[in-house]
Amino acid sequence: MAQAEIGLIGLGVMGSNLALNIAEKGNKVAVFNRTVARTHEFYREAGALRDNIVPCDTIEEFVAAIRPPRPIIIMIKAGDPVDQQMQQLRPYLEKNDILIDAGNANFRDTMRRFDALKDTGLTFIGMGVSGGEEGARHGPSIMVGGTEGSWKRVEKVLTSIAAQYNGEPCVAWLGENGAGHFVKTIHNGIEYADMQMIAEIYGILRDGLKMSAGEIGEVFADWNKGRLNSYLIEITAKVLQAADPISGKPIVDVILDQAGQKGTGKWSVIEAQNLGVPATAIEAAVAARGISSMKGEREAAEKVLGLPPVAPLSVSDRAAFIKDLELALLAAKIGAYAQGFAVMAAASKEYKWNLPMPTIARIWRAGCIIRSQFLDEITTAFTKNPDAVNLIVTPAFAAMLKETDAALRRVVSTAVLGGLPVPALASALGYFDSYRRGRGTANLIQAQRDFFGAHGFDRIDGADSHHGPWGSGLGTGA
Ligand SMILES: NC(=O)C1=CN([C@@H]2O[C@H](COP(=O)(O)OP(=O)(O)OC[C@H]3O[C@@H](n4cnc5c(N)ncnc54)[C@H](OP(=O)(O)O)[C@@H]3O)[C@@H](O)[C@H]2O)C=CC1
Ligand SMILES: O=C(CO)[C@H](O)[C@H](O)COP(=O)(O)O
Numbered sequence: 001m002a003q004a005e006i007g008l009i010g011l012g013v014m015g016s017n018l019a020l021n022i023a024e025k026g027n028k029v030a031v032f033n034r035t036v037a038r039t040h041e042f043y044r045e046a047g048a049l050r051d052n053i054v055p056c057d058t059i060e061e062f063v064a065a066i067r068p069p070r071p072i073i074i075m076i077k078a079g080d081p082v083d084q085q086m087q088q089l090r091p092y093l094e095k096n097d098i099l100i101d102a103g104n105a106n107f108r109d110t111m112r113r114f115d116a117l118k119d120t121g122l123t124f125i126g127m128g129v130s131g132g133e134e135g136a137r138h139g140p141s142i143m144v145g146g147t148e149g150s151w152k153r154v155e156k157v158l159t160s161i162a163a164q165y166n167g168e169p170c171v172a173w174l175g176e177n178g179a180g181h182f183v184k185t186i187h188n189g190i191e192y193a194d195m196q197m198i199a200e201i202y203g204i205l206r207d208g209l210k211m212s213a214g215e216i217g218e219v220f221a222d223w224n225k226g227r228l229n230s231y232l233i234e235i236t237a238k239v240l241q242a243a244d245p246i247s248g249k250p251i252v253d254v255i256l257d258q259a260g261q262k263g264t265g266k267w268s269v270i271e272a273q274n275l276g277v278p279a280t281a282i283e284a285a286v287a288a289r290g291i292s293s294m295k296g297e298r299e300a301a302e303k304v305l306g307l308p309p310v311a312p313l314s315v316s317d318r319a320a321f322i323k324d325l326e327l328a329l330l331a332a333k334i335g336a337y338a339q340g341f342a343v344m345a346a347a348s349k350e351y352k353w354n355l356p357m358p359t360i361a362r363i364w365r366a367g368c369i370i371r372s373q374f375l376d377e378i379t380t381a382f383t384k385n386p387d388a389v390n391l392i393v394t395p396a397f398a399a400m401l402k403e404t405d406a407a408l409r410r411v412v413s414t415a416v417l418g419g420l421p422v423p424a425l426a427s428a429l430g431y432f433d434s435y436r437r438g439r440g441t442a443n444l445i446q447a448q449r450d451f452f453g454a455h456g457f458d459r460i461d462g463a464d465s466h467h468g469p470w471g472s473g474l475g476t477g478a
Helices: 013-024 036-045 047-052 059-064 080-092 107-117 132-138 148-161 179-208 213-223 231-240 264-275 280-293 295-305 318-350 357-363 373-384 395-417 423-435 442-453
Strands: 006-009 029-032 053-055 071-074 098-101 123-130 141-145 171-175
Touching (some): 006 013, 013 029, 071 080, 071 148, 080 098, 107 123, 107 179, 123 132, 123 148, 141 179, 141 357, 148 171, 171 179, 171 357, 179 213, 179 264, 179 280, 179 395, 179 423, 213 231, 213 318, 264 280, 280 318, 280 423, 318 423, 395 423
Parallel strands (some): 029 053, 141 171
């Protein structure tokens, strides 16, 4: 039998679909899974694609089934399992073989693995893959990090399996070592913010306007025809309109309000803080998942504190308010994406990756979870303004923000007065209001720091005087 051109380890949700995608595009793929029974089940269910699949029970058999130099995709649980899997493979590998970690790795692990293999003759690629089950099967968005030479060796097969947007493949080499996994992490951070903002709007419609899940679903379905058109809005509409087969109620009404998380959102926030870049919408979204998981504490607190004693949401023109919600979501979304791209710009400098912002936006337009029409507008904005320090000051997004921020202000204030939590929407508004104000209030913080710690400050007039006359009083002229 002819040898496989590529190998794939890990036949879970993502790996099995990616393997079928690879096989369907005419590539012969060898597959291995820790639990051998799963390999057999996968092969049985592969149908006509079996001709392009070589199922292997042992690692030795797996490596031998791939034509050298071997590209091997590892698509397993992130973290220690990847190190263990690499250790297990090492004795069988030969010079020029390429290990490709396609899971949601922390980019710091990717940098370490990349360095560890640097002088061994083996090559390491850290590759972010987004699109969930469906994307992996029919075309994900793929973010590649590693040497440019190693990318050239896998470009053809990755291009064949990636999603396409207007005929352009959603895969690109983004830079050395951890670049691909860093970009995937920020993709997920933005995904958290997008999802949290949608959930906050859902909360306003459910608890403020007392709308049913089905009615809210219709609102999202309608918005999906407009400027918010995106995968997440589309699935939100579908989720809200699905019935629970057990109770007959809308399924969303019987799901526990505790959000899971696997780490990428938290890493986005940690790295943003490490780089000194505000990512307040992403932070709010991660914190909201944290609070959501404290179900028992929240229920106990509601008994002690009660819900805020406020009048029902005062909205005279319901249709106008729902329009405001749509515009508010668009405005807040601009904030989340601006922050995510700003974090990537800072990381690009710090790690010398030279991340191509228009390319990142371009490969997120299809295949991935945050895919949307909006990303096409970001692609254009970064292409026209490659040196923009922030998405929100590019002409197109500045105009979009000026058009929508008043709606965000009205929605946030209405929700706050109605006692409805909107931490991500409010954080985006706070970000805009802080970022657009030339003279802020940190002069007072500098004075306080100098007062208690003699930390010094710079003066507006540039005078060479850096400490305050604390306790001297204002005298008569102030
Ligand atoms: N699900 C999604 O939407 C997405 C997931 N990802 C990432 O892709 C990766 C795989 O996720 P997913 O397919 O959802 O996960 P699943 O839980 O469906 O599958 C996990 C896979 O990892 C294997 N595995 C677990 N531990 C080990 C180990 N110690 N050694 C060897 N193999 C091991 C499992 O093998 P076994 O059958 O023996 O248990 C299985 O093949 C993760 O990094 C995830 O974060 C990325 C994008 C989207
Ligand atoms: O990478 C993904 C989507 O892009 C995965 O679905 C990931 O698991 C999502 O993160 P979390 O589980 O923390 O919500």
